[in-house]
Amino acid sequence: MFDSLSDRLGGVFDKLRGRGALKEQDVRDAMREVRIALLEADVALPVVRRFVDQVTEKAVGQSVLRSVTPGQQVVKIVNDALVEMLGGEDTPGLDLNAAPPVVIMMVGLQGSGKTTSTAKLARLLKEKEGKKAMMASLDVNRPAAQEQLKVLGEQVGVATLPIIPGQQPTEIATRALQAARLQAVDVLLLDTAGRLHVDQQLMDEMKAVAAISAPRETLLVVDSLTGQDAVNVAQSFSGQVDLTGVILTRMDGDARGGAALSMRAVTGKPIKFAGTGEKLDAIEVFHPSRVANRILGMGDIVSIVEKAAATVEAEDAERMAERMAQGKFDMNDLRGQLRQMQKMGGLGVLAGMMPGMKKAKAAMQASGMDDRVLLRMDAIIGSMTPKERANPALLNARRKIRVANGSGTQVQDVNKLLKMHMEMAKAMKQIKKMGGLKGLGALFGKGGIDAAMPGLGGPGGGFPGMGGGQPDLSKFLKK
Structure with missing residues (x-):
């Protein structure tokens, strides 16, 4: 964005x-x-x-x-x-300090991503906060809106209020509160109706629901792709409803970013969450300092670490740490790293968060390189036998031809992947020489990363396919 x-x-x-x-x-x-x-x-x-x-x-x-x-x-x-x-250094999180069920009311215009954001937030509360959540759709105007929330609830494993045709929003809100109390729910999320534009009927309906449910949080969901109009919508809502925060959706889009930069200053309400994709786990807590660092090209290492912590399985991490300590790194390890990169958002997302990587990211885009390169590399490794993955030195000319044919690639692609593996294996041996994991920090000193992976930190080197000394993996995509 x-x-x-x-x-x-x-x-x-x-x-x-x-x-x-x-x-x-x-x-x-x-x-x-x-x-x-x-x-x-x-x-x-x-x-x-x-x-x-x-x-x-x-x-x-x-x-x-x-x-x-x-x-x-x-x-x-x-x-x-x-x-x-x-919004300052510390953006306030959700205020859940109240007797359960704590009510969160989601408001916004139709098409802003309100229903999907409700399910994303419910999933976040369940998996990250350990809260028992329930969702209820109060949208009786949009066709199949209640059914949509029910399907999303099944996907994220969060209960939804059973649908009773003909009930009005205030009746649904009352029934939702009763059900939440009976089922000992911690957080109740109310997905209110939206309109194509701000009107008094919409505001009156929200006020009536708020009077019944007494929400602890009233979150306005706005589509960041709408630019300055999103700010106008936020001003209209904040003048009618006691908003406590904003959720910006489609932050992964190609909008110019004005809505995000203007929202807090114009409305006085903090941006609490950002939707970063279509998947139901694609929502993040909004951190002003991290976003500012990304805008100025300073990177966002903290978010990378958090993404890794959220996606790496404990057993996999222990296994990898043990192999690093022993200086071992075979094709199975490389395959695990490639899949980890996919889970963390792919090459584009990671490059955008790395300090000083904007030029590398631009080079990737100019060459047409995207996350398909990871899938292609995974296919090459998948075409190897278990013995070849454990010991890549077995791959002679005849075996390389078989692997290339099996993965739909060329022998040159297989050779590039092998060279990449060799460089990473050298890095693992470097770690072992420095005393295993205790010496990992030394890689970032003089003679560290540049010695282990030549050129990573300077001109003439770099990540594979990003203009550095390692093989140009963008050629994987030209098939």
């Missing part, structure tokens, strides 16, 4: 970093470009003015202009201002 804005800001700050000493006019010229970039990203004009004025005031101070690295200082000021614009 923020790629275009990130590229524009990156160009501005690259100029500042390359100048050494800065004059006040240099900063003001840069802020003028930042202003244009934010406006082109569809950020609300009052928000842009406030942001630029705040940054300029701090950036033209003598402590910045006379510092050793003024360009870096300006970038930090911009980063801090972005964090503040998005």
Whole structure:
């Protein structure tokens, strides 16, 4: 979503970093470009003015202009201002400190992803918070809306209120509260009806439901692809209903990002969650500092670690740690790593979160490289015999031809995969020499990663297929 804005800001700050000493006019010229970039990203004009004025005031101070690295200082000021614009360092989570059942009311326009977000949030509460949740659809206007929530409930393993045809939203809300109390439910999620536009009937209906259910949280679901109109919708709802937070859907889309950057500043309500895909596990807690870091190309290592922790099985992690300590790494291990990357969101998602990887990500996109490369590599490994996967040295010319034919690839592709495995196996041996897992941190020092995987941290090297010294895996896709 923020790629275009990130590229524009990156160009501005690259100029500042390359100048050494800065004059006040240099900063003001840069802020003028930042202003244009934010406006082109569809950020609300009052928000842009406030942001630029705040940054300029701090950036033209003598402590910045006379510092050793003024360009870096300006970038930090911009980063801090972005964090503040998005909601500050600490975004409040859901307020569940009340006698159960705690009611969460989901509101928003039709088509914003409200029903799907309700199921995603219920799944998150169940699996991450250990809460017993129940969902109830109060949408009696949209055809099959109640059936949709029932199907989603079955998919995420969360109970839904049985459907009784003809009941009105207030009746359904009353029945849902009674059922939640009888079944000792911790959290009750009410999926209210939406409209194609904001109208008084919609507002009156929500107010009536809120009066009956007394929601602890009232979350507005808005589609970030609608740009500034999403901000207008949020303003309309916040003027009628006591909102406690916002869920932005389709944050993985190609919108310009103005809605996300303007929402908090315009409405005063925190963005609590972000929908990042169609799957029912594709929802994340919104962290302003992490989003700001991504926009400025600083990466988001914390999110990568969290994704890994959420997708790695404990047994697999122990097995891998033991093999790393022994310096072992065969094709079965490589296959496990490839599948782990898929679970974590694929190459594009991971590259977007790595510090300094924006150019690598752009190179991937320019070459047409996507997550199909992981599937192709998995197919090659799957065409090997168990003995060959355990000992890749067995793969002579005849065996390579058989593997290539079995996976629908070329022998060159098999050779590239073998070379990639060899480089990773060298890294595992390097870890063993440094004392196993205790020496893992040393890989990030001088002679560490560059020695284990040549070029990973500098020019002429890099991840496979991203313009580095390792094989160009983008050719896997040209079949």
